[in-house]
Amino acid sequence: MIAALDITPTYYLVVAAALFTIGGVGLLVRRNTLVMFMCIELMLNAANLTFVTFAKALDDIGGQVIVFFTLVVAAAEVAVGLAIIVAIFRRRQDVTADDVSALRG
Amino acid sequence: MEAVLFFVLAAGALAGALGVVLGRNPVHCALFLLVTMAAVAVFFLMQDADLVAIIQLVVYASAIVVLFLFVITLLGVDEHERLDEPHPFQRYAAIVLGAVLLVQVLVVIGNDWATGARSTVGPLDEDGRSGNVETLARALFTDYIWAFEVTAVLLVIAVVGGVVLARRSGRRLPAEGERP
Incomplete structure (x- = not known):
């Protein structure tokens, strides 16, 4: 029964929307900055899935090119973000977001 | 399948x-x-x-x-991780906001006006061969060459920034207990 189902782009978009929402809720709920970063990666991945789905649905290579650039931005963001986390950890011996809310050294 | x-x-x-x-x-x-x-x-x-x-x-x-x-x-x-939540209100607010976000995204998906754009760059598989690596590369190195070059600058800046942030500074860090 399931095997005969036709997978339309909408299915992929719904999965991407669910991934994006889970990532967003995780970003708001978690306190560990490393896990918050992982949730941002989840949201970026959901957006990438949407881009690829529309590239296929509209038969346009532009969507996949944008995914390439998103991956570059994600890589740069992780490199700088983890460096910031390491710097904060050196200073405060903790990576909990609440402890650095005052933006004081 | x-x-x-x-x-x-x-x-x-x-x-x-x-x-x-x-x-x-x-x-x-x-x-x-x-x-x-x-x-x-x-x-x-x-x-x-x-x-x-x-x-x-x-x-x-x-x-x-x-x-x-x-x-x-x-x-x-x-x-x-510590399980106690300093602001219990935030957790419920986050779940409610997440539900609202999910509904919003699903509404956008359900409407055709969001998906009516037409091709501006080119088809997925230009010459009909299997795979689209060539087509993607052609778009990347012609239409998007400027953005592609800028990503190189972005990555260099990210690497330099990461090294600067993560290295130990030369001056002595204040010991425990004597922080300002």
Whole structure:
């Protein structure tokens, strides 16, 4: 029964929307900055899935090119973000977001 | 066949995402993230995005997750997170906001006006051969050459910034207890 189902782009978009929402809720709920970063990666991945789905649905290579650039931005963001986390950890011996809310050294 | 594969992968991707949010140990979160990345990479393959799927596996599933694990072990923060929530109100607010966000995104998906754009760059597979690596490369090195070059600058800035932030500064850090 399931095997005969036709997978339309909408299915992929719904999965991407669910991934994006889970990532967003995780970003708001978690306190560990490393896990918050992982949730941002989840949201970026959901957006990438949407881009690829529309590239296929509209038969346009532009969507996949944008995914390439998103991956570059994600890589740069992780490199700088983890460096910031390491710097904060050196200073405060903790990576909990609440402890650095005052933006004081 | 495609439908079975889709539902198995969708379940895997969503389970991995929930694992990232609900996992108490950061190492487990990173491994759950890996599950989601791999499932999304197969989604890319199923939609004729060969090169993007491989890049997803190499950059996301390998480099970024390994970087996460490396930092977790470097900092030694793999103990379980505190369960007490200093602001219990925030957790409920986050779940309500998440539900609102999901409804909004689903409404956008359900409306055709959001999906009516037409091709501006070119078709997925220009010359009808299997795979679209050539087509993607041609778009990247012609229409998007300026943006492509700028990514090189972005990566250099990110590397330099990462080194500057992570290196130990030459001056002595104040010892415990004598912080300003």
